Structures are given as structure tokens and as C-alpha cells.
Amino acid sequence: MRIAEPTVERLVQYHRLLEQLSSEGRKVVSSQEIGQMLSLKASQVRKDLSYFGEIGKRGVGYHVDRLFEHISGILASPKKWPIALVGVGRLGEALLGHRAFRSEKFDIQALFDVDPEKVGTNVMGIPCFHMDTAAEEIRRLGIQVIILTAPSSVAQLCVDTLTAAGGIRGILNFSPVSIVTPPDVLVYSVDISVELEKLLFYLKGREE
Amino acid sequence: MRIAEPTVERLVQYHRLLEQLSSEGRKVVSSQEIGQMLSLKASQVRKDLSYFGEIGKRGVGYHVDRLFEHISGILASPKKWPIALVGVGRLGEALLGHRAFRSEKFDIQALFDVDPEKVGTNVMGIPCFHMDTAAEEIRRLGIQVIILTAPSSVAQLCVDTLTAAGGIRGILNFSPVSIVTPPDVLVYSVDISVELEKLLFYLKGREE
Structure with missing residues (x-):
């Protein structure tokens, strides 16, 4: 359907x-x-x-x-998609701590970052790997979906590395930049400041 | 228009x-x-x-x-809306640190929380007040827009307190619950996990 x-x-x-x-x-x-x-x-x-x-x-x-x-x-998935979150900054941690992202439906199996304080540790129970090893970990774990919370400046570089590993089917992009992917990778971008701009735009309309 | x-x-x-x-x-x-x-x-x-x-x-x-x-x-606002962020948890801090929310267009003047470690301090340069004083601070500062990042369990209570103060025109709600407001208050809800569900739903469709 x-x-x-x-x-x-x-x-x-x-x-x-x-x-x-x-x-x-x-x-x-x-x-x-x-x-x-x-x-x-x-x-x-x-x-x-x-x-x-x-x-x-x-x-x-x-x-x-x-x-x-x-x-x-209708919404149910016939399987759990293996997910990795890339970029364990404030936003990444906020998502990991978000009730909805810890649902049984989502299976966040790995984190990637470059911060030596995070790499090699578990963040909220999920192992964090170095970006340099992302391709091999993605293949090893069979990761198919990426939640991208990396800084804008490196977002495209991350995407290139991750998709080159093969197997990635979809990316949920929280970085406020447009990213380019191979045609078989579905991208959903969430720009959280867009909603604030929309709200203010409508308030402006009411004011006039 | x-x-x-x-x-x-x-x-x-x-x-x-x-x-x-x-x-x-x-x-x-x-x-x-x-x-x-x-x-x-x-x-x-x-x-x-x-x-x-x-x-x-x-x-x-x-x-x-x-x-x-x-x-x-077309998008420009004739004025800067005075904004307060309510709930200085991980998501609140992530938004405060987000490039797009620190734009000149947005004027986040106050934070509200109940955590004694935060109340009375500045978080990323913005003063944090106790929720108990929210009504008077909102009136004093002329706050018109709220970014709500409070936990779901207290989201409606926060909204009731804030809108009772008078002057609130719009709320950008990040709590994953529906909130009820007086009819003159515009609400925009951003449910960040909805985007992940949508992505997975489309991947499911491609798979079938």
C-alpha cells in the first residue's frame, strides 16, 4: 500500500x-x-x-x-532495523535519552564519534566506536539505518564514509545542511530550527 | 499574504x-x-x-x-520575538547549542527549570530561573514565545503555568505529548521520533 x-x-x-x-x-x-x-x-x-x-x-x-x-x-515493521547513531554530541545524547528513541521498535546498536573520551566506552549502554572503523563495524553489525547528528562541517564526509561501507538503506539527518547520497539510500532531514521559524512566521501573519 | x-x-x-x-x-x-x-x-x-x-x-x-x-x-519578522526555553535537560541544551537557534533572528532571553544546579546560573549565557517564578519573569521580560523541552510528565503543567501568566503567543513543543492551550496560543509540536518512524515506514515499503 x-x-x-x-x-x-x-x-x-x-x-x-x-x-x-x-x-x-x-x-x-x-x-x-x-x-x-x-x-x-x-x-x-x-x-x-x-x-x-x-x-x-x-x-x-x-x-x-x-x-x-x-x-x-499498518506501521509495524516486519523486522527491527539495525541502527547506528553518528555524532555523540549534545543532540546525539538528547536523542539517545529520548523516551521515543529507546522504544522496542528501534534497535540502536552502535555509536560513532571521534572524541577519545567517548570512543571505546558505552554511552547509555550502547558501544561507541571511532569513525575510522565505521565501515568495518557497519558491515560487521549489518547496520542499515543511520541517525546523523554530526556537526554540519563533517556531515557530508560522514555520509560518504558510511554509505561507502555498503548496506546503508536510510539516513535520518539532523545536521542543518543538505547531504548527497547514492540513489538507493533514502534520506530524511529534520531541521529542528525550521519549526521555530515556521511558528514565528505564523505569529507574524496573525500580528499583521 | x-x-x-x-x-x-x-x-x-x-x-x-x-x-x-x-x-x-x-x-x-x-x-x-x-x-x-x-x-x-x-x-x-x-x-x-x-x-x-x-x-x-x-x-x-x-x-x-x-x-x-x-x-x-518574505520570512523576515518585523520584530524579534522574546523567547524562553522551558526545561534545560539534554534536549534543551542541545537546542541552545544548535547553531540555528543562536541566530540573530531568535532572542532567547530566559530559561526555566527546577534543578537547583541550574536555577540562578547562566546556561550558555542565558539566565535560568525557577519555574515557580516563571509567571512573573514572563511578564517582566515580555516573553511571547516558549520553546518547551520539559519532560512529558510535566509538559501540560508547565504550559498551564506559562499561559496563565498572559502574553504568551506561541509554543514550540518538543515534548512527545499533546498539550492543550487557550485558543489564542499557537502550538507547533515537533516530535523528533516521528521522523525516524516515517523513515522506517518508507524503508519497509521499499522492502516489500
């Missing part, structure tokens, strides 16, 4: 919200409530969920747990 | 890319090149830029510096 990117994004948001509601003991939720909590139109929520075969009951809504399981199934 | 949200996102991306190209001494860039570097169709790039009055020259492309200035004007 091919799903458009904004839909995937909303799907992941529904999933996260339903998990939260479930943990709070909620049994049902309406499309209006979901929409309000995620800043979406209720009609968009209904459209998305009916596309995936879930129809809310008029005046009742959706069963939280059933909808959660249903979306889990 | 009202601009749809995905367009704003691309506009910010063009802006960032052009800044990078300019710093590398590039004079011109084609819509194909921009598209390739940002994973967009060249036709989308041309459509976006022509909407903002910039027409590339056939076989030449766009003037990097001129286009950069043009987009800067």
Missing part, C-alpha cells in the same frame, strides 16, 4: 496520541477530539481513518485500543 | 539551502539542482518560486544571492 507522506505523518501522530489516551485509561475518542488535540480538522481525521478501514460510530467515536492496534499493524 | 503550511516549510528549506550555497560562493542554481538537494520535483520548485515572483532564467537558473534576499524578505 502506497500512502502519501503527509498521511504517514498524521498516521504516526494518531498512533502516538492513541497510545497516550490508552495509557490514561480512555476507552473511546471522537474525530473532533482527535482533531482538536492534533490541530487537524475532524473531517480530515475521519477521512484518514476510514481510508484505513476504521469507521467511528456516530455520537460515540472510535475505540481507543482497537484503533491503536489497527494503526500499529 | 496567506501561504499554505507545506509551502512555508519549503520556503524555509529554500532559504536555508540558498544560505549554504551562498556561503560556498555559488552564484547561480537551477530548479533541478534545488530539487535534487531537497528531494523535491524541479517543477514544484519552479512553481513555488514563481508564486513569489522569482522566475529562473532558462538554461541558467536563479541568482543565489538575489533569491536568498527575496525569500529573507
Whole structure:
């Protein structure tokens, strides 16, 4: 099933919200409530969920747990992707400590850095290797996904080294620069300051 | 001028890319090149830029510096928004240390936390106050925008305290929970693990 990117994004948001509601003991939720909590139109929520075969009951809504399981199934990966995080600075450590990144779904097996204080140690339980040995460790561990939190100045160099090792399928790039990869490597860039710029841009619009 | 949200996102991306190209001494860039570097169709790039009055020259492309200035004007805020960051943990510190957040455009004036090791000190040059005094400091400093990096468990409590102070116009939420605000407060949520889920979801699709 091919799903458009904004839909995937909303799907992941529904999933996260339903998990939260479930943990709070909620049994049902309406499309209006979901929409309000995620800043979406209720009609968009209904459209998305009916596309995936879930129809809310008029005046009742959706069963939280059933909808959660249903979306889990769609998002579920048939396997755990072996992941490495490259660049164990403040952002890298923040991600490693982030609840969501320590989920069972993600399997961060190795860290790479050049800092002698970090190389050879375990950071939050994960072994840190020197970038010089990245290619061989990637092959040894079968790493397929990279979380890139290296400084901008060396981001492309890291990517070149890592992809040259072979086997890398995707890169989640947190460095605020564009990176170039071989065509078979999928790149997702997350520029965390973009969101602040967007917020300020909308506030400006409200002010005018 | 009202601009749809995905367009704003691309506009910010063009802006960032052009800044990078300019710093590398590039004079011109084609819509194909921009598209390739940002994973967009060249036709989308041309459509976006022509909407903002910039027409590339056939076989030449766009003037990097001129286009950069043009987009800067559209994105520019007539004022600096006074910003506070709430929750000086690993993620908060990572954001404070992030090049993009130390830009002249952003004016992070205060930090709030409850950790006695941080309260009363300066973290990366910015004074950290106790959450108990947040309302009065927000009023004193005229804070209008909040970057929320507090733990999930206290995110809503922080938001309630902060918005009760009055004057808050927007919140950039990094906590992986939904937060509820008064209707006049604009919320943007950034869930950094969503991007990893999306990447893995697409890799799954390629695998099948």
C-alpha cells in the first residue's frame, strides 16, 4: 500500500496520541477530539481513518485500543532495523535519552564519534566506536539505518564514509545542511530550527 | 499574504539551502539542482518560486544571492520575538547549542527549570530561573514565545503555568505529548521520533 507522506505523518501522530489516551485509561475518542488535540480538522481525521478501514460510530467515536492496534499493524515493521547513531554530541545524547528513541521498535546498536573520551566506552549502554572503523563495524553489525547528528562541517564526509561501507538503506539527518547520497539510500532531514521559524512566521501573519 | 503550511516549510528549506550555497560562493542554481538537494520535483520548485515572483532564467537558473534576499524578505519578522526555553535537560541544551537557534533572528532571553544546579546560573549565557517564578519573569521580560523541552510528565503543567501568566503567543513543543492551550496560543509540536518512524515506514515499503 502506497500512502502519501503527509498521511504517514498524521498516521504516526494518531498512533502516538492513541497510545497516550490508552495509557490514561480512555476507552473511546471522537474525530473532533482527535482533531482538536492534533490541530487537524475532524473531517480530515475521519477521512484518514476510514481510508484505513476504521469507521467511528456516530455520537460515540472510535475505540481507543482497537484503533491503536489497527494503526500499529499498518506501521509495524516486519523486522527491527539495525541502527547506528553518528555524532555523540549534545543532540546525539538528547536523542539517545529520548523516551521515543529507546522504544522496542528501534534497535540502536552502535555509536560513532571521534572524541577519545567517548570512543571505546558505552554511552547509555550502547558501544561507541571511532569513525575510522565505521565501515568495518557497519558491515560487521549489518547496520542499515543511520541517525546523523554530526556537526554540519563533517556531515557530508560522514555520509560518504558510511554509505561507502555498503548496506546503508536510510539516513535520518539532523545536521542543518543538505547531504548527497547514492540513489538507493533514502534520506530524511529534520531541521529542528525550521519549526521555530515556521511558528514565528505564523505569529507574524496573525500580528499583521 | 496567506501561504499554505507545506509551502512555508519549503520556503524555509529554500532559504536555508540558498544560505549554504551562498556561503560556498555559488552564484547561480537551477530548479533541478534545488530539487535534487531537497528531494523535491524541479517543477514544484519552479512553481513555488514563481508564486513569489522569482522566475529562473532558462538554461541558467536563479541568482543565489538575489533569491536568498527575496525569500529573507518574505520570512523576515518585523520584530524579534522574546523567547524562553522551558526545561534545560539534554534536549534543551542541545537546542541552545544548535547553531540555528543562536541566530540573530531568535532572542532567547530566559530559561526555566527546577534543578537547583541550574536555577540562578547562566546556561550558555542565558539566565535560568525557577519555574515557580516563571509567571512573573514572563511578564517582566515580555516573553511571547516558549520553546518547551520539559519532560512529558510535566509538559501540560508547565504550559498551564506559562499561559496563565498572559502574553504568551506561541509554543514550540518538543515534548512527545499533546498539550492543550487557550485558543489564542499557537502550538507547533515537533516530535523528533516521528521522523525516524516515517523513515522506517518508507524503508519497509521499499522492502516489500
